[in-house]
Each structure stands twice: as C-alpha cells, then as structure tokens.
Amino acid sequence: MLKKYVLMMGIIVLAALAFIGTTSTGEASEYHNLRTYRVTIENETDGQPFSPGVAITHKRSTGLFHVGDKASPGIEAIAEDGNDGPAVAAEMAAQGVTDVFDINRPITREDTTVGTFTDKFTFEIKARPSDRLSLAVMLICTNDGFTYHAAGYDAGTENNTERSTDIVDPCSALGPTPLAGDPNGNQDAAVDTSPHGAIHHHPGIAGGADLSASMHGWTNPVAGITIERIGGEHEDDD
Numbered sequence: 001m002l003k004k005y006v007l008m009m010g011i012i013v014l015a016a017l018a019f020i021g022t023t024s025t026g027e028a029s030e031y032h033n034l035r036t037y038r039v040t041i042e043n044e045t046d047g048q049p050f051s052p053g054v055a056i057t058h059k060r061s062t063g064l065f066h067v068g069d070k071a072s073p074g075i076e077a078i079a080e081d082g083n084d085g086p087a088v089a090a091e092m093a094a095q096g097v098t099d100v101f102d103i104n105r106p107i108t109r110e111d112t113t114v115g116t117f118t119d120k121f122t123f124e125i126k127a128r129p130s131d132r133l134s135l136a137v138m139l140i141c142t143n144d145g146f147t148y149h150a151a152g153y154d155a156g157t158e159n160n161t162e163r164s165t166d167i168v169d170p171c172s173a174l175g176p177t178p179l180a181g182d183p184n185g186n187q188d189a190a191v192d193t194s195p196h197g198a199i200h201h202h203p204g205i206a207g208g209a210d211l212s213a214s215m216h217g218w219t220n221p222v223a224g225i226t227i228e229r230i231g232g233e234h235e236d237d238d
Contacts, residue, residue: 033128034098036231040122041135042224043107047205047216049174050107050147050223051082053137054091054100057127062096064134064148068198071155075136075199079146079155080188082106082138082168099126103137106174114174124230133227141171141216143191145202150221152204156197158188162209166191176215 043050054074056064064087065075074087084102091100101123108119127133139145143166144158154160164172164179165187172182207213 034126035128035229036124036126037133038122038124038228038230039101039133040120040226041103041107042226043110043119043222044224045139045218045222046110047176047212048139048141048152048218048222049109049170051078051138051140051168051170052084052105053078053082053103053135053146054084054087055103055123055125055133055135056091056100057098057125057131057133058094059096059098060130060132062094063132064091064136065199067153067200070196071157071199075146076144076155076157076196078136078138079144079153080138080158081186082140082170084137087136098128098131101125103135106140106170107137108174109176117174133225135225138168139202139218139222140168141175141211142202142205143167147222150223150225152202152218152220152222154200154202156199157193158191159193160203160206161191162206162211164210167210177212179210181210 039055065072071079074090077083077086084104088100088102091097103121105121106117107121108114108117110119112119134148136146136148139147139152143160144155145152146155164181165184168186169183172178205211205213205217
C-alpha cells in the first residue's frame with residue numbers, strides 16, 4: 001500500500017525534510033532502495049509569484065546552500081533573475097545528489113491563475129531512504145529573494161532597491177499589480193552588492209519605491225509541500 005507524507009513548510013524550515021525508510025548499506029542496496037515520490041508545491045503568498053527553480057533529493061551532508069555562506073552562481077541566478085539553468089546543471093554534476101528536477105515554470109500567487117500557470121505545481125522525483133528534499137525558487141517581486149524550505153531568504157548579491165528597473169519583468173505580469181516602467185529588464189550590474197554578502201533571512205518588503213509592503217509582502221512560511229510515495233523497490237505492505 002502506498003504511504004503518504006504531508007508536511008507543511010513551517011516544519012521544514014526547522015529541519016530538512018527527510019524521507020522515511022530503513023537506511024541501507026552498500027551501493028547496490030542503496031540503488032535498490034530508490035523510490036519515487038510525488039511532490040506538490042503550493043504558493044501561500046498573496047503578493048509573491050515563484051520563478052522556475054530546482055528541486056533535489058540528496059544526502060544530509062550536502063544541499064543547495066547554507067545560511068551564512070555566499071550564494072553559489074546557481075543560487076545567484078535563481079535569486080536575481082529566476083534563471084534555474086545554472087543550478088540545475090550544477091546539481092546534476094554534484095556529489096551526494098540522488099535526483100534533480102527542473103521546476104521549469106512559474107508558480108502564481110495563492111488562488112490565482114495566469115494563462116496556463118497556477119498556484120500549485122506537482123512533479124515526481126526519486127529518493128533513497130534518509131535522503132533530504134531541497135528546493136529553491138525566486139520570489140519574483142524582490143531584488144534577490146528566494147525561497148528554500150519555504151522561508152524567504154536573501155542571496156546577498158543585490159541591494160534591495162525595490163525599484164521596478166531592478167526587478168524582473170514577470171513581477172508585473174504575475175504579481176498583484178503592474179509596475180511602472182515595465183518592460184525594462186533587470187539591471188543586475190547596477191544593483192550588485194560588492195563584495196557579495198552572505199545568504200540570510202530576507203527582511204521582507206520595506207516599501208517606499210515601486211514595491212508595496214501591503215501588496216508584495218509576505219509572512220513565512222511562503223509555501224506548503226505535499227509528498228506522496230508512489231513507487232519503488234521493497235514496498236511495505238502497510
């Protein structure tokens with residue numbers, strides 16, 4: 001019988017999400033314990049659409065980033081531009097990573113639909129017993145904010161000017177209101193911090209420029225995740 005695990009991201013913020021199972025030893029045994037999971041991401045914010053991003057299953061000793069460290073090029077690309085390509089490529093080649101999924105579409109704000117995009121996205125990913133699940137997507141209506149385990153983080157690579165000229169254009173199309181001056185691109189070089197700072201919890205939207213704290217702000221957690229095991233070797237009977 002299939003097992004279903006439902007975890008809200010407020011829990012995952014405190015501890016990396018672990019897949020339940022009996023830890024096996026040996027490379028062959030690990031391979032045969034590979035299981036498939038269905039993962040659903042739900043946006044729980046009124047003002048922050050999510051960009052494309054990356055999800056990985058991995059050993060406890062590795063991950064997408066650590067708070068207090070500087071952002072990798074892959075995390076920087078997601079946090080500044082919603083460009084998931086560099087992170088996907090890097091994680092595909094990383095040691096300790098079991099599986100990588102390219103979240104290659106935006107996820108709209110809670111209870112909204114824009115074209116074919118909705119506030120919920122479901123995908124399948126493989127994992128071994130005791131693996132962790134990590135994901136990173138951009139909070140589109142920020143300079144360099146992104147979400148990891150559903151809390152909002154700041155990559156430390158851009159100043160938080162909150163000006164339309166410094167924010168990716170999809171904020172106008174997917175956000176709560178069009179921004180003045182779009183389309184105008186994202187002036188990365190103009191707002192880059194030099195040197196880059198460390199990854200830290202995002203302070204939120206201050207307002208006073210082109211973003212509004214009331215419309216674009218959020219409280220953590222910003223997302224919920226549902227995980228269901230749908231297949232794999234050595235299925236349990238209960």
